[in-house]
Amino acid sequence: MVFLWSFLVGGLICVIGQLLLDVFKLNPGQTLSILVVSGAILNSFGLYERLIDFAGAGATVPITSFGNSLVQGAMHEAEKHGLIGVVTGMFEVTSSGISAAIIFGMIGAIFFKPKG
Amino acid sequence: MNHSPSTSKNNYKQIAQKKDPKRPLVKNCIRAFLIGGAICTIGQCISFFYMYFFNFTEQTVGNPTTATLIFLTMLLTGFGFYDDIAQFAGAGTAVPVTGFGNAVISAAIEHRSEGFVQGVGGNMFKLAGSVILFGVFSAFVLALIKTILLELGVI
Numbered sequence: 207m208v209f210l211w212s213f214l215v216g217g218l219i220c221v222i223g224q225l226l227l228d229v230f231k232l233n234p235g236q237t238l239s240i241l242v243v244s245g246a247i248l249n250s251f252g253l254y255e256r257l258i259d260f261a262g263a264g265a266t267v268p269i270t271s272f273g274n275s276l277v278q279g280a281m282h283e284a285e286k287h288g289l290i291g292v293v294t295g296m297f298e299v300t301s302s303g304i305s306a307a308i309i310f311g312m313i314g315a316i317f318f319k320p321k322g
Numbered sequence: 323m324n325h326s327p328s329t330s331k332n333n334y335k336q337i338a339q340k341k342d343p344k345r346p347l348v349k350n351c352i353r354a355f356l357i358g359g360a361i362c363t364i365g366q367c368i369s370f371f372y373m374y375f376f377n378f379t380e381q382t383v384g385n386p387t388t389a390t391l392i393f394l395t396m397l398l399t400g401f402g403f404y405d406d407i408a409q410f411a412g413a414g415t416a417v418p419v420t421g422f423g424n425a426v427i428s429a430a431i432e433h434r435s436e437g438f439v440q441g442v443g444g445n446m447f448k449l450a451g452s453v454i455l456f457g458v459f460s461a462f463v464l465a466l467i468k469t470i471l472l473e474l475g476v477i
Contacts, residue, residue: 209363212362213363216359216361216365217354217356220417220418223417227412227413228347235452236452238417238453249464250465258381262369264362264366267391269419269422272419272453276457276461277464277465280461281468284469296458296461302388303389307423310395311442312442314427314431317400318399320432
């Protein structure tokens with residue numbers, strides 16, 4: 207069942223992205239930025255975690271979850287260390303996406319040749 | 323032919339708008355829905371793998387899933403398949419984390435000829451940088467407000 211929900215929710219988030227691109231004529235950078243910020247806003251109202259419980263990877267795979275986990279990490283650390291934790295905890299939860307992108311970007315640059 | 327720069331700029335905009343092909347909105351949305359949903363379903367399969375064989379919960383399994391998807395993106399980008407899929411799917415490949423991975427990895431591969439420090443290092447986040455910037459800054463502002471409100475006992 208969670209497969210169906212992850213397909214539907216993930217697909218719907220992508221449709222929102224497509225609408226931002228086609229209807230509002232935004233460029234991809236602006237679209238993704240808007241989605242990331244929406245994920246962060248949804249998390250601060252405690253809604254994104256519920257979406258993850260409900261849709262699994264349908265909520266964790268789209269880029270919105272990046273904003274979600276940034277706020278989550280910041281809030282987690284802020285509970286322990288107060289205001290300074292907002293800065294120090296920022297990447298606590300979401301390090302994997304960025305580190306994976308950097309590591310595999312480097313490996314890709316070493317092993318693959320640019321095309322065209 | 324004495325066009326002032328502003329008129330020719332306006333003309334250009336008008337002409338460009340007229341020549342801009344109508345984007346097939348419904349078709350694009352269906353494609354984005356199908357491919358985006360499929361990528362998330364693949365992510366769900368990877369999540370189940372990590373939850374079953376390692377100690378991850380539903381809330382934490384997003385991290386290894388993300389890393390695995392970005393690894394697959396590297397292979398697809400490196401062998402040149404990703405662009406074909408992206409051409410078809412539009413936002414369906416851009417919105418999932420694979421789009422973020424593709425932006426970083428393709429920039430890294432493309433600028434390799436300029437050397438590893440100047441080329442790869444300097445251009446890796448050329449496209450993906452805005453996502454990180456606005457993600458981090460908005461998360462900072464939101465978490466700051468929330469922390470202050472919590473400490474004041476408002477919420």
